[in-house]
Amino acid sequence: MLMDSGYQSYQQVDLDAQAASASPHQLVIMLIDGLLDELERVRGHVTEKRLAEKGAGINRCMxxxxxxxxxxxxxxxxxxxxNLHQLYDFCQVELYRASISNDLAKLANVEQVMHNIREGWVNFGQHV
Structure with missing residues (x-):
């Protein structure tokens, strides 16, 4: 457990350093990556019936x-x-529904939308 804590601290310092030097475009991609990572953890919490952790993870995603x-x-x-506003709103509704029903398909919907948005941001960044 102590090693996990040290590793998490290292990750946080690394993330803080990346954020400090990132452009607004890069920050959006970092936020989306964080959301996608958290969705994966939420999926595990739902599968293992860790409801408190699921709720906390969905709250972070929101x-x-x-x-x-x-x-x-x-x-x-x-x-x-x-359009992005509507997609973000859709994702929030899907997360809320996933939270209530423990529906992994709702999480998959959010994941798909956010992967598509991320791809758009990455492609946009290559043309700027």
């Missing part, structure tokens, strides 16, 4: 989605921002 959504500039009238 917080990431709220953060991604709050960074959108909806007022500019951008169709992309509006």
């Amino acid at each position: 917080n990431i989605l709220v953060g991604l959504d709050s960074a959108l500039d909806i007022e500019s009238g951008s169709e992309i921002a509006e």
Whole structure:
């Protein structure tokens, strides 16, 4: 257990260092990666019936989605921002439903949407 704690501390320091030097574009990808990692942990918690951990994980996913959504500039009238807002909202609803019913298919829906969004951000970054 102590080694896990040390490794987690190392990971957090590494993540903090990456975030400090990341561009806004890279930060979005990092947030999506964190969400996808947490979804995988939530899947394990659901499978093993660790309900408290599942709830905490879904809460972390929701917080990431709220953060991604709050960074959108909806007022500019951008169709992309509006579409992302709707996708983030869909993911939040699916996470809520997954939490209530322990439905792994709902988690898979969120995972698929977020993988697609991530791919878009990565491709966008290659053309900027």
